[in-house]
Structure formats: structure tokens, C-alpha cells
Amino acid sequence: xxxxxxxIDTTIEMLSDAISDMKQKGEDTKEAERALAEYTVEHxxxxxxxxxxxxxxxxxxxxxxxxEIERMQAVAKDLDERITRLKGIAKEVMETREVNKLNGFASxxxxxxxxxxxxxxxxxASLLPNRCLARMLVVPEETCQSIINQYTxxxxxxxxxxxxxxxxIAHCQIVSNENAIRKELNTVCEACNGKIVECSACGSTxxxxxxxxxxxxxxxxxxxxxx
Ligand SMILES: [Zn+2]
Numbered sequence: 001x002x003x004x005x006x007x008i009d010t011t012i013e014m015l016s017d018a019i020s021d022m023k024q025k026g027e028d029t030k031e032a033e034r035a036l037a038e039y040t041v042e043h044x045x046x047x048x049x050x051x052x053x054x055x056x057x058x059x060x061x062x063x064x065x066x067x068e069i070e071r072m073q074a075v076a077k078d079l080d081e082r083i084t085r086l087k088g089i090a091k092e093v094m095e096t097r098e099v100n101k102l103n104g105f106a107s108x109x110x111x112x113x114x115x116x117x118x119x120x121x122x123x124x125a126s127l128l129p130n131r132c133l134a135r136m137l138v139v140p141e142e143t144c145q146s147i148i149n150q151y152t153x154x155x156x157x158x159x160x161x162x163x164x165x166x167x168x169i170a171h172c173q174i175v176s177n178e179n180a181i182r183k184e185l186n187t188v189c190e191a192c193n194g195k196i197v198e199c200s201a202c203g204s205t206x207x208x209x210x211x212x213x214x215x216x217x218x219x220x221x222x223x224x225x226x227x
Contacts, residue, residue, distance in 0.1 A: 009050050011039060016054075087222040095220065108225045118215040120185075122176045127212030132184060134177035137168050181213045 015036040022029045040051065090109050094102060100111040122128065139147075147161050157165075187208040188194035191201035202209055 009047070012036070012043075012047070012050070012054070015039060090222045091220055094222070103227065106227055108227050110223045110225055111220045112223045114219050114221055117182075118218055120178055120182060120213065121216050122181070122213045124212040125176050128176055128181070129211065132177055132181045132210055132213065133174050134180070135169055135172045135174055137165070137172050139165065139168065176213070181210050182215075184208050184210050185213070185215055 015032060019029045019032045019036065022032060040047075044051065090102070091111060094100065094109070094111045102109045143161065143164065147157055147165075150157055150161070185207055189199060189202035189206055189208060192199035192204075192206060194206040196204060196206045198204055199206070
């Protein structure tokens with residue numbers, strides 16, 4: 001192929017552009033990439049400056065794009081904070097006035113209860129009963145395999161492995177067991193059968209109490225609606 005330097009430049013650019021377009025459309029670019037490679041290799045000796053120029057200019061554009069991402073991320077963070085702040089003010093106003101909506105001419109701000117599981121708060125872990133505690137033991141996979149094999153083959157655990165596990169348990173940290181606490185806090189109070197009445201056993205919650213832990217009341221959030 002006998003092409004002028006300008007034609008070679010144009011073709012390298014065109015092939016690069018075409019590959020970018022195809023990639024964005026999710027098309028297979030294998031053929032085009034091979035064509036670009038063959039083209040570039042064939043004309044490389046004549047085109048060192050052009051290729052170096054492309055690489056420099058793309059690197060500079062890449063740096064600009066990365067900086068732009070950082071700038072836009074900061075913009076998004078700032079907007080998110082503004083939204084949170086303004087919604088917080090609107091929420092406080094509605095909660096203080098004990099209304100669940102504020103009407104404008106075209107829009108309504110509505111106070112909506114948060115969904116999802118209630119947040120669990122362990123306010124004093126030292127008060128938690130044992131049934132709400134757990135120990136997290138990390139046992140190496142090889143030890144686990146050896147224990148499982150002993151069980152399936154012989155029906156017992158070697159005294160060495162039992163001692164390893166016992167000493168592991170003795171030394172591991174005691175943590176609050178969130179699942180157990182939630183389960184307990186969800187269990188219906190036997191004294192009042194879960195009826196929300198005057199009940200000293202459950203503090204009139206209708207559910208078991210757990211010393212040291214409680215479910216936080218469901219909060220509200222503000223929703224914007226059209227009128
Ligand atoms: Zn009760």
C-alpha cells in the first residue's frame with residue numbers, strides 16, 4: 001500500500017474513532033482492531049511523530065477526563081448534602097408542628113415513615129444476657145476439613161482438635177449477637193400476650209425486652225410530590 005503521510009494519519013484516526021464507536025455500541029471490534037494494528041505496524045517507521053502525537057494528546061485528554069470526574073463527584077456530593085440539609089429542615093418543621101404534609105401551590109412535602117428493618121442499638125453491651133452474645137471463632141479451613149473427616153469417618157473429634165477449638169473459644173472476643181437480640185425483641189411478651197396494654201413485664205411494648213439493647217424508633221423522611 002502506498003499512501004501519503006496525511007492519508008495514513010487520517011486512517012489511524014478513523015480506525016481509532018470507529019473502534020471507540022463500535023465499543024460504545026457493544027459491537028465486536030476484533031476485526032477493526034486487527035486492521036488498525038496491521039495498518040500501524042505497516043506504516044510505523046514513517047509515522048513515529050504522528051503516533052507519538054496521538055499518544056500524547058490522548059493522555060492529556062485522559063487526564064482532563066479524570067479531573068472532570070473528580071470535579072463532578074464533588075458537585076454530586078455537595079448537591080447530596082444540600083438535599084439532606086434542606087429535607088432535614090422540612091422534616092423538623094413538620095415534626096415540630098405535628099403535621100405530615102405541607103402544601104404549596106404546585107407541590108406537597110410529605111413526611112413518610114422509613115421502611116425496612118428498625119435500626120438496632122446496643123447501648124450497653126455489658127448488660128446483654130448470654131443468650132444475646134456470641135463468640136466469633138476463626139478456624140483454619142484445614143482444621144475444619146480434618147474435623148469434618150474425623151466425624152464422617154470415625155464419629156468423633158480428636159482430643160487435639162477439641163483442645164484447639166476449646167482454647168480458641170476461650171480466647172476469642174465476645175460480641176453482641178444481633179440476630180439473637182432481634183429475635184428476642186420480636187418475641188411476644190407472655191405476660192400480656194403482645195397486647196399493647198399496661199404491662200410491667202415488657203414495658204407495654206408487647207414484646208420481650210433485652211437489657212442493653214433496643215430497636216430505635218422508625219424515623220421519617222421527606223418526600224416531594226406534585227399536587
Ligand atoms: Zn407485656
